[in-house]
Amino acid sequence: MTPIAPASEQPDTFAFSADNLAAAKAFMAKYPDEYQASAVLPLLDLAQRQNGWLPQAALEYVADFLGMPSIRVFEVATFYTMLNLAPVGRHHVQVCTNISCWLRGADTIVEACRNTLGIGFGETTQDGQFTLSEMECLGACVNAPMMQINDDYYEDLDAGSTQVILGTLKDGGTPKSGSQIGRKTCEPLGGLTSLTDDAKTAGKTPGKLKKPRARKGKGA
Amino acid sequence: MPKLTIDGIEIEVEAGLTVLQACEQAGVEIPRFCYHEKLSIAGNCRMCLVSMERAPKPIASCAMPVGEGMVIHTNTPEVQQMRKGVMEFLLINHPLDCPICDQGGECDLQDQALFYGFDRSRYREPKRAVKEKNFSPLIETSMTRCIHCTRCIRFATEVAGVPELGATGRGEHMEVGTYIEKALSSELSGNMIDLCPVGALTNAPYAFSARPWELRKTETVDVLDALGSNIRVDNRGSEVLRVLPRVNEDINEEWISDKTRFACDGLTRQRLDRPYVRRSGKLEEATWDEAFTAIAQKLKGVAGKSIAAITGDLADCESMLALKDLMSALGSKNVDCRQDGARLDASARAGYLFNSTIAGIDTADACLLVGTNPRHEASVLNARLRRRCLDGGFPVAAIGTAVDLTYPYTHLGEGTDALAAIASGRHAFAKTLKVAKHPMLIVGTGALARPDGAQILAAARSIAENCGMVIDGWNGFNVLHRAAGRVGGLDLGLVPGAGGYDVAAMVEGAANGNIEVLYLLGADEIDMSGLGDAFVIYQGHHGDAGAHRADVILPGAAYTEKNATYVNTEGRAQTGRLAVHPPGEAREDWTILRALSAVLGKTLDYDTLDQVRARMAEINPNFANSDAVEPAPWGDFGADGDLDPAPLTMPIDNFYMTDAISRASATMARCTEVHLASQPQKTGTDG
Numbered sequence: 001m002t003p004i005a006p007a008s009e010q011p012d013t014f015a016f017s018a019d020n021l022a023a024a025k026a027f028m029a030k031y032p033d034e035y036q037a038s039a040v041l042p043l044l045d046l047a048q049r050q051n052g053w054l055p056q057a058a059l060e061y062v063a064d065f066l067g068m069p070s071i072r073v074f075e076v077a078t079f080y081t082m083l084n085l086a087p088v089g090r091h092h093v094q095v096c097t098n099i100s101c102w103l104r105g106a107d108t109i110v111e112a113c114r115n116t117l118g119i120g121f122g123e124t125t126q127d128g129q130f131t132l133s134e135m136e137c138l139g140a141c142v143n144a145p146m147m148q149i150n151d152d153y154y155e156d157l158d159a160g161s162t163q164v165i166l167g168t169l170k171d172g173g174t175p176k177s178g179s180q181i182g183r184k185t186c187e188p189l190g191g192l193t194s195l196t197d198d199a200k201t202a203g204k205t206p207g208k209l210k211k212p213r214a215r216k217g218k219g220a
Numbered sequence: 221m222p223k224l225t226i227d228g229i230e231i232e233v234e235a236g237l238t239v240l241q242a243c244e245q246a247g248v249e250i251p252r253f254c255y256h257e258k259l260s261i262a263g264n265c266r267m268c269l270v271s272m273e274r275a276p277k278p279i280a281s282c283a284m285p286v287g288e289g290m291v292i293h294t295n296t297p298e299v300q301q302m303r304k305g306v307m308e309f310l311l312i313n314h315p316l317d318c319p320i321c322d323q324g325g326e327c328d329l330q331d332q333a334l335f336y337g338f339d340r341s342r343y344r345e346p347k348r349a350v351k352e353k354n355f356s357p358l359i360e361t362s363m364t365r366c367i368h369c370t371r372c373i374r375f376a377t378e379v380a381g382v383p384e385l386g387a388t389g390r391g392e393h394m395e396v397g398t399y400i401e402k403a404l405s406s407e408l409s410g411n412m413i414d415l416c417p418v419g420a421l422t423n424a425p426y427a428f429s430a431r432p433w434e435l436r437k438t439e440t441v442d443v444l445d446a447l448g449s450n451i452r453v454d455n456r457g458s459e460v461l462r463v464l465p466r467v468n469e470d471i472n473e474e475w476i477s478d479k480t481r482f483a484c485d486g487l488t489r490q491r492l493d494r495p496y497v498r499r500s501g502k503l504e505e506a507t508w509d510e511a512f513t514a515i516a517q518k519l520k521g522v523a524g525k526s527i528a529a530i531t532g533d534l535a536d537c538e539s540m541l542a543l544k545d546l547m548s549a550l551g552s553k554n555v556d557c558r559q560d561g562a563r564l565d566a567s568a569r570a571g572y573l574f575n576s577t578i579a580g581i582d583t584a585d586a587c588l589l590v591g592t593n594p595r596h597e598a599s600v601l602n603a604r605l606r607r608r609c610l611d612g613g614f615p616v617a618a619i620g621t622a623v624d625l626t627y628p629y630t631h632l633g634e635g636t637d638a639l640a641a642i643a644s645g646r647h648a649f650a651k652t653l654k655v656a657k658h659p660m661l662i663v664g665t666g667a668l669a670r671p672d673g674a675q676i677l678a679a680a681r682s683i684a685e686n687c688g689m690v691i692d693g694w695n696g697f698n699v700l701h702r703a704a705g706r707v708g709g710l711d712l713g714l715v716p717g718a719g720g721y722d723v724a725a726m727v728e729g730a731a732n733g734n735i736e737v738l739y740l741l742g743a744d745e746i747d748m749s750g751l752g753d754a755f756v757i758y759q760g761h762h763g764d765a766g767a768h769r770a771d772v773i774l775p776g777a778a779y780t781e782k783n784a785t786y787v788n789t790e791g792r793a794q795t796g797r798l799a800v801h802p803p804g805e806a807r808e809d810w811t812i813l814r815a816l817s818a819v820l821g822k823t824l825d826y827d828t829l830d831q832v833r834a835r836m837a838e839i840n841p842n843f844a845n846s847d848a849v850e851p852a853p854w855g856d857f858g859a860d861g862d863l864d865p866a867p868l869t870m871p872i873d874n875f876y877m878t879d880a881i882s883r884a885s886a887t888m889a890r891c892t893e894v895h896l897a898s899q900p901q902k903t904g905t906d907g
Contacts, residue, residue: 056400069383071399078388 524551
């Protein structure tokens with residue numbers, strides 16, 4: 001379960017800003033009246049974007065907002081690793097260590113993060129800039145190993161590129177997201193292996209499609 | 221109706237049933253953990269896997285609706301293998317602490333592991349450990365044992381109506397708990413202990429005190445509210461160790477309230493185990509002879525009209541009958557069973573019963589609550605109202621203090637204005653009741669105990685008559701009693717005869733000397749300080765208010781210690797059975813009165829329990845008709861007059877302490893502390 005901030009760090013109150021209030025209402029309008037609880041995930045996301053993390057006050061606020069029991073919101077908030085119930089740094093570095101990434105060298109990425117940031121999993125740097133977290137599969141196995149920092153995926157990592165990304169962030173820059181080795185989306189590493197020919201330049205036109213033969217009537 | 225084949229047995233079942241239910245009808249038992257017939261279907265334990273022909277993989281029978289022509293196999297080697305696999309998964313993280321687990325001997329997991337368990341583990345990894353939770357002072361948690369069936373979560377959300385439990389985290393880190401360590405605010409929380417198929421939630425006061433096979437089990441009825449919930453009392457030796465519900469679909473289904481379940485430790489504390497006689501201002505131990513002689517001496521020369529008797533909330537019918545007969549032998553008409561002063565009329569039976577019956581709530585389609593908080597006055601009945609509400613088409617409105625009933629209702633104000641308006645048909649809710657096919661109203665005894673109780677009763681009666689509540693085959697007029705002894709007392713006619721005193725007059729008479737001798741049969745809830753110089757005889761089982769004021773104490777038996785009849789709020793006569801013997805020199809109550817009558821020279825003409833019961837049936841044929849509800853004929857009751865506009869307040873402030881037994885219970889005292897005294901949230905560090 002994601003760590004929960006101790007009572008001393010919990011703010012007393014939470015309320016949506018005017019913009020978020022409008023956005024929340026827009027989300028709620030998508031669902032029928034009796035299914036307002038469906039909007040819990042977008043609303044929690046809004047709250048997290050506003051506050052940086054989700055304090056208890058925000059969970060209760062969202063619960064009241066949607067007319068659902070606090071425990072139901074709490075269940076959702078503890079289920080998803082994307083929702084942080086304790087403060088995180090400005091850059092939340094989430095490294096996948098699940099099987100595909102691990103086989104492709106996630107351990108070295110983790111090591112690079114530890115060395116560059118000087119923190120371990122679940123820790124935040126002194127300046128509050130970075131938090132390092134271990135993630136289960138983030139669904140980018142094709143480009144393993146990878147990590148997620150805030151909303152962006154950084155793929156095809158190695159120790160060097162990891163250090164570069166973290167260094168850029170440290171300096172206040174914006175690193176390039178996506179594949180770090182120039183791979184286009186999730187094409188094969190060594191270039192395309194199929195559909196490499198352009199049908200027209202090869203002088204072939206697709207043959208006229210044959211009309212499927214009418215099946216003989218069954219028993220008629 | 222779909223027809224399916226289960227293990228070669230062809231069976232036709234109702235459409236919409238699940239395969240598991242169909243299997244039960246076919247007499248095939250399916251192991252299960254998460255499925256419970258009173259809860260929604262979760263389908264997460266996977267123990268109920270069966271194989272279905274033409275299905276590519278096993279199906280969870282609890283979640284699969286029956287279909288025409290299904291062929292189900294439940295006893296093939298494949299099915300056995302599947303269940304063994306599921307069991308192995310369940311046991312990965314389940315500790316092997318059965319020898320120190322309170323569930324041992326009555327554990328679903330233990331029982332099913334006997335059939336589907338593997339005799340060794342293939343896992344070398346450490347088992348997970350989960351921190352204990354603080355659910356309530358009544359529930360001991362050992363969450364490491366939890367197998368995540370979610371029965372407790374579903375019970376809290378669906379039946380109890382307190383959505384405070386949930387599953388947090390996921391996968392191996394999933395834990396069942398409350399929102400930020402809050403104690404459960406339900407009066408039905410103890411039922412989770414019964415629902416838990418493993419030893420994760422166990423009975424806290426009973427912890428480590430006995431093994432199920434050491435206990436003697438007695439089937440009896442509860443008296444701590446007026447529902448007459450069917451219970452099983454488990455005792456070892458002379459001590460009642462726990463109380464469990466018995467299934468009775470017409471009354472309590474399979475739930476009981478926390479008071480019913482946990483107040484049993486009060487049965488061993490503050491007990492009156494020998495007679496006492498007040499000598500020179502001090503209560504001193506005495507023998508039965510001395511106590512009876514003291515009474516006989518006092519009564520010598522006292523006129524019948526100066527003698528009065530009040531029966532308490534927990535009084536059984538046999539002793540009430542004996543008291544009534546003794547009082548009339550002494551020439552007194554001053555008997556009253558309405559200790560709280562409720563202005564109920566014993567002449568019209570329909571006027572003091574829960575006429576629609578408890579099960580009738582399921583067919584009702586509109587409800588008006590008058591001065592009652594069923595959540596505190598009859599928690600199990602409130603759960604039924606809640607379920608009816610969730611089914612929809614059941615508008616509920618309430619008059620009186622606004623309280624959380626666990627279901628939505630329209631609050632029509634605290635005072636009696638709305639009552640008068642509905643009675644005269646002016647109120648909008650009167651229309652709602654009129655269009656309903658089976659409307660009902662529930663009047664609380666708190667409202668009837670007011671000085672204008674008879675007028676409130678009359679207003680309720682006219683609502684019932686005007687809104688079509690009293691029709692052929694349906695009577696929606698209901699009085700919700702709080703005391704197990706009340707309906708029995710009214711059935712036996714324990715109300716003042718012509719010119720006799722009622723409770724208020726008796727207390728007044730005692731203060732001004734008109735009443736010289738007052739006999740309290742377990743009556744503790746009257747103002748003891750205002751009894752003047754009256755000679756008070758207290759017969760009861762607990763050293764409560766009545767015993768403190770008494771001049772002679774006759775030690776009686778509590779409900780677990782006698783074979784006695786109680787009539788519940790519906791008018792259903794039920795028999796309680798002796799589980800343990802009364803402590804010390806205490807005796808069954810009717811025998812005390814019978815013995816006293818002989819000393820007084822007014823010997824009652826019955827010597828055995830059967831003879832007493834025959835006399836009861838003579839007075840009211842309802843007693844011959846045990847366990848059944850006879851519809852009562854509609855009659856004239858209540859009194860015309862103006863209603864006092866004062867707010868209708870709720871009679872129960874503290875659900876956990878309402879009678880001599882629960883007031884003596886240490887467990888109920890702890891609940892009071894947690895739920896009432898410390899309303900500000902607990903920090904979790906104070907245990």
